[in-house]
Amino acid sequence: MSLSDFLQRATSRWMKDGGPEDDIILTSRIRIARNLQGLPFPILQTDTHADEVIRAVQEAVAAEAVAKVGKFEFIRCASLSPLDRQVFVEKHLISPDLAEAEKHGAIALRDDEAISIMVNEEDHLRIQCIMPGLRLEDAWHLASAVDDALEQSLLYAFHEKFGYLTACPTNVGTGIRASVMMHLPGLVLSGNIQRMLTAVSHVGLAVRGMYGEGTESNGSLFQVSNQVTLGETEEEIIGNLSSVVHQLIDHERAARKALLQENREALEDRVCRSFGILAYARRMDSRETLQRLSDVRLGIDLGILKGVSSGILKELMVMTQPAFLQKYFHEELAPGERDIRRAMLVRERLRLDDTEVR
Amino acid sequence: MLCQKCHERQANVHVNKIVGGKMSATHLCEQCAKENGDFLTQFAAGNPFDFNHLLSGLLNMESSPGVSPPGVVAPAQCSTCGMTYGQFTKIGRFGCPDCYDHFAVRLDPLLRRIQSSTTHTGKVPAKSGERVKQRKTLEQFRREMQEAIASEQFERAAELRDKIRELETQLSE
Numbered sequence A: 001m002s003l004s005d006f007l008q009r010a011t012s013r014w015m016k017d018g019g020p021e022d023d024i025i026l027t028s029r030i031r032i033a034r035n036l037q038g039l040p041f042p043i044l045q046t047d048t049h050a051d052e053v054i055r056a057v058q059e060a061v062a063a064e065a066v067a068k069v070g071k072f073e074f075i076r077c078a079s080l081s082p083l084d085r086q087v088f089v090e091k092h093l094i095s096p097d098l099a100e101a102e103k104h105g106a107i108a109l110r111d112d113e114a115i116s117i118m119v120n121e122e123d124h125l126r127i128q129c130i131m132p133g134l135r136l137e138d139a140w141h142l143a144s145a146v147d148d149a150l151e152q153s154l155l156y157a158f159h160e161k162f163g164y165l166t167a168c169p170t171n172v173g174t175g176i177r178a179s180v181m182m183h184l185p186g187l188v189l190s191g192n193i194q195r196m197l198t199a200v201s202h203v204g205l206a207v208r209g210m211y212g213e214g215t216e217s218n219g220s221l222f223q224v225s226n227q228v229t230l231g232e233t234e235e236e237i238i239g240n241l242s243s244v245v246h247q248l249i250d251h252e253r254a255a256r257k258a259l260l261q262e263n264r265e266a267l268e269d270r271v272c273r274s275f276g277i278l279a280y281a282r283r284m285d286s287r288e289t290l291q292r293l294s295d296v297r298l299g300i301d302l303g304i305l306k307g308v309s310s311g312i313l314k315e316l317m318v319m320t321q322p323a324f325l326q327k328y329f330h331e332e333l334a335p336g337e338r339d340i341r342r343a344m345l346v347r348e349r350l351r352l353d354d355t356e357v358r
Numbered sequence B: 001m002l003c004q005k006c007h008e009r010q011a012n013v014h015v016n017k018i019v020g021g022k023m024s025a026t027h028l029c030e031q032c033a034k035e036n037g038d039f040l041t042q043f044a045a046g047n048p049f050d051f052n053h054l055l056s057g058l059l060n061m062e063s064s065p066g067v068s069p070p071g072v073v074a075p076a077q078c079s080t081c082g083m084t085y086g087q088f089t090k091i092g093r094f095g096c097p098d099c100y101d102h103f104a105v106r107l108d109p110l111l112r113r114i115q116s117s118t119t120h121t122g123k124v125p126a127k128s129g130e131r132v133k134q135r136k137t138l139e140q141f142r143r144e145m146q147e148a149i150a151s152e153q154f155e156r157a158a159e160l161r162d163k164i165r166e167l168e169t170q171l172s173e
C-alpha cells in the first residue's frame, strides 16, 4: 500500500482536517463521564458487572436514537491485539487505562473517529468528541447529543445535589473535561512560556506538555483543560477555557511576530535546518522528530516554507509513535530499529509535498 | 532493574497506576517512557501537573484528625459496595454511586477544596433528572408566589398555589 493510501485509511478526521485558529490550536476535545445506576464503578467490578455494563451500552449504541448521530462500531478490548489498542491510544481515541482493561473494556467508535465511547474505563462510560481546530462548543454539542441518545436506553447515576456521579470526585457534577491541544513555539522560543503557563494554572485550568515532562514539552505542544466540574454549567466551563485559550492565542501570535521582526535570520536558520534534517536524516528518535516537526510547522505558518502541507505536524506526531510505525511497516520493531524506520517514514511523507524553501 | 518494555536499558521511570481496582507498577527506561507518549509520562513521579497526586494530597489532609465537622459521626463504610472511607482516601476513587450519599457529610469540605461549589448547576438527564427538574420548578413557583403576594397580585398567587399543590402530589408519589 502506498503511503498516501495508508494515510487516507489510517488517520482520524481530526488528524487530516483544519479548523478555526488551526495555526495554533491542533484539536478541541470534550470528554464526559457517565455511570449507570445500581452498578459498582469499574474499580470494584466483577466479570458479571462488567458484562452487564457492556451489554447495556452495546444495546444503547445499536438503538435508533444513536444511529441518528452516526454509524458506530462496537469493539471489545479483548478482540483487539495489544498493538491495535496502542494505535487507538496514539490516535487519542482511547486512554492508556482502557487499552490495559483487556477483560472488561470496550469501545464504540464512530466511523470518522470523531466520537469514541469508552466503556469500563475509570467510569462506566466516557463519551469523547475530538475536533480539529478551536471548536469546543461544536464538540460539546455533539458529545451532548450522543449523551442524550444513549440516555434513552440507559439509566444514569444522577444525584440531585452532586449531579452526574463519577468514580473520582474530581469529575463529579458535569463530568466534563474540555481540553485543547496548542502549538506554542513562539512562546517557547521567546522564553515566555513558563510565565504564561503559571498564569493559566492560577485561573483554575490545568496545563501540561503533551509529550515529555512538565513545561519541557517536546514539540512545543501543550494541553490546556478545565479542572472544576461541579458548581459551573458546561457552557460556563467551556466559556472560561475558551477565553483563556483566546488570550494564549493572542500572546503566541505576538511572540511569533516579534521573533520574525527581531530574529528573522536565526528563525529561518532553525526552520530550514530542521526541514533539512527531516528530509535527509537516517535515524530519528521521537523526541527530535517532534521538535523538528514543530519547527517546520512554525516555518509553514510564518511563510518561510512553502508547499509543505500544514497538517504535517498533526499527522506525523501520531504516525511516528511506536505502535503506528509498527502498524505501517507490518512488523515488530525494536527501539533502535524504530528510529531508522521513523526517519524513513518522515522522508517518504515529505516527498508527497512539493516543497519550496524561500 | 531492566526496562519492562525494551528489556535493554536501565528502568528509571516508575509509574504507578490503578487498573481494575489493583495498583500496578510499570518500570520503564527514560526513552521508552517518552515513546509511550503523553498519557503515561503525566503519571511519572515529580510532574507538577499530576492531578491524582494533588487529589491524594488533599484527601490525606481531609482524613487528618480534627477536620471532620464537630458533632457529626460519618459512617465508616458504604453499605452498598463495602468501600471504607479509609480505602477511598488511599485510592481517590469511590466504589459505587451510593458512596456519595454514605460519605456525604465528609464530602462537602473536600468538594469545596477541589471544586468551585458543592452543588451541580449543569446539564440534567431527561429520565433520571425529571424529578430534579420538578423540584426546581416547585422552588421557582414558591418564589413567584411570594412575590405575587408581596405585590398584592392575589389571583396570580392563587394560580401558583394550585400549581404548587399539583407538583407536590406528583413528587410525593
Ligand SMILES: [Zn+2]
Pocket: B003, B004, B005, B006, B007, B008, B009, B028, B029, B030, B031, B032, B033
Ligand atoms: Zn526501554
Ligand SMILES: [Zn+2]
Pocket: B078, B079, B080, B081, B082, B083, B094, B095, B096, B097, B098, B099, B100
Ligand atoms: Zn459504595
